[in-house]
Amino acid sequence: MKKVIKHIPLSIKILIAMLLGIAYGLIAINTGLVEFTDNWIAPFGTIFIKLLKLIAIPLILVSLIKGVSDLRNTASLSKMGLRTIILYLITTVIAITIGLSLAYTIKPGNYFPKERQESLYEKYSESISEGQIMVQSSKNDSPIKFLVDIVPENIFFATTNNTMMLQVIFFAILFGLAIISLPRDKTKSVRKVVDSLNDIVLKIIEIIMKFAPYGVFALLASVITDVAGDNPADSAALFGALGMYALVVILGLLSIGAIIYPIFASLLSKLSYFKFLKGIFPAQLLAFSTSSSAATLPLTKKCVDENLGVEDEVSSFVLPIGATINMDGTSLYQAVAAVFIAQVFGIDLSFSDMLTIVLTATLASIGSAAVPGTGMIMLLIVLASVNIPAEGLALIFAIDRPLDMLRTSINVTGDSLIAVIINKFVSKQKKL
Numbered sequence: 001m002k003k004v005i006k007h008i009p010l011s012i013k014i015l016i017a018m019l020l021g022i023a024y025g026l027i028a029i030n031t032g033l034v035e036f037t038d039n040w041i042a043p044f045g046t047i048f049i050k051l052l053k054l055i056a057i058p059l060i061l062v063s064l065i066k067g068v069s070d071l072r073n074t075a076s077l078s079k080m081g082l083r084t085i086i087l088y089l090i091t092t093v094i095a096i097t098i099g100l101s102l103a104y105t106i107k108p109g110n111y112f113p114k115e116r117q118e119s120l121y122e123k124y125s126e127s128i129s130e131g132q133i134m135v136q137s138s139k140n141d142s143p144i145k146f147l148v149d150i151v152p153e154n155i156f157f158a159t160t161n162n163t164m165m166l167q168v169i170f171f172a173i174l175f176g177l178a179i180i181s182l183p184r185d186k187t188k189s190v191r192k193v194v195d196s197l198n199d200i201v202l203k204i205i206e207i208i209m210k211f212a213p214y215g216v217f218a219l220l221a222s223v224i225t226d227v228a229g230d231n232p233a234d235s236a237a238l239f240g241a242l243g244m245y246a247l248v249v250i251l252g253l254l255s256i257g258a259i260i261y262p263i264f265a266s267l268l269s270k271l272s273y274f275k276f277l278k279g280i281f282p283a284q285l286l287a288f289s290t291s292s293s294a295a296t297l298p299l300t301k302k303c304v305d306e307n308l309g310v311e312d313e314v315s316s317f318v319l320p321i322g323a324t325i326n327m328d329g330t331s332l333y334q335a336v337a338a339v340f341i342a343q344v345f346g347i348d349l350s351f352s353d354m355l356t357i358v359l360t361a362t363l364a365s366i367g368s369a370a371v372p373g374t375g376m377i378m379l380l381i382v383l384a385s386v387n388i389p390a391e392g393l394a395l396i397f398a399i400d401r402p403l404d405m406l407r408t409s410i411n412v413t414g415d416s417l418i419a420v421i422i423n424k425f426v427s428k429q430k431k432l
């Protein structure tokens with residue numbers, strides 16, 4: 001029996017764990033086991049996410065230093081960097097445009113029962129003011145503050161905070177560049193250490209992944225009990241009220257995953273999209289369960305390297321940057337949410353408002369940390385840019401978690417696809 005279980009692919013194990021977690025969550029709501037779940041099941045989900053985050057920074061640091069120092073020269077790095085950033089921006093802008101078009105044509109705001117508005121404000125106003133304070137404090141900053149933020153002043157400090165991944169990436173690239181620029185015999189021993197560290201980090205990821213099915217079970221069970229809250233009937237009614245909005249977000253996410261990405265895959269990578277999806281399926285499931293691209297990063301890299309044959313030097317560069325700045329799912333969601341809230345408030349958005357949304361949602365998704373719920377907080381920036389009241393966030397708060405799960409899966413899919421495409425460019429260049 002043990003042997004049979006060992007040979008079940010990780011994706012199937014995670015899928016089964018997800019289904020069992022959902023089934024358990026539904027049973028828990030109806031049998032008064034919510035508190036038990038909070039106290040005894042949910043902590044295992046938290047432990048699992050902590051383990052994944054624990055390894056994310058060492059993984060970025062080591063694999064990126066290794067990746068960059070394996071490159072032939074600095075020119076290939078800047079070429080790869082430029083292509084990566086351009087592709088990330090193009091997919092983000094397409095995602096926002098799809099979100100805007102869908103929300104504009106389907107008009108989900110017209111389906112929202114107005115009598116719900118007051119009760120939602122009351123329920124979520126506190127959480128919104130917390131987000132507002134966060135966003136407000138960055139209002140007077142220079143428009144290029146993000147550039148200042150990328151440069152760490154103390155690398156040890158940067159590695160102690162998961163929201164400073166771009167700083168860690170910056171240092172790793174600098175370190176790798178210094179290695180390439182020095183004569184090989186001077187860096188021989190460092191290269192060897194980095195190689196071994198890389199193997200050790202990969203082994204740790206393998207060990208953590210053994211715990212994945214249990215962690216995923218706990219995460220899904222607690223999501224279900226959290227979302228249902230103390231009053232499942234009321235939550236169900238709320239979901240009904242927000243149904244059309246959720247549907248538009250889901251439709252948008254599906255069109256990215258089922259139309260836009262396959263077009264990119266066939267035009268730029270010649271890889272069968274089905275094979276691509278099969279390869280990254282475990283990462284998509286984990287992204288769905290954890291709602292965090294950063295926590296999923298170790299598995300995303302494993303899938304892209306092992307199942308899709310992407311070179312380490314590419315995945316270690318493209319994926320961590322993607323997890324931090326490329327969030328197609330999040331930016332689409334922000335566009336739909338902004339239009340939805342405007343519609344509920346009866347605010348007409350002009351064409352220039354739409355362009356402002358494209359710009360701010362791009363910046364907001366770049367600025368969103370890859371952890372649960374930040375896409376919603378960053379939405380405040382988008383709302384403020386077109387004068388939509390921040391209170392509007394209360395309307396969509398209750399349903400954010402399930403949508404976050406879906407958008408995170410798309411975020412991870414987008415990063416992986418660009419990694420495959422960049423890999424194709426790089427291997428073509430090598431042959432020249």
Ligand code: ASP
Nearest residue numbers: 292293330370371374375
């Ligand atoms: N949870 C998303 C991610 O980690 C970010 C967001 O949309 O809140 O990719």
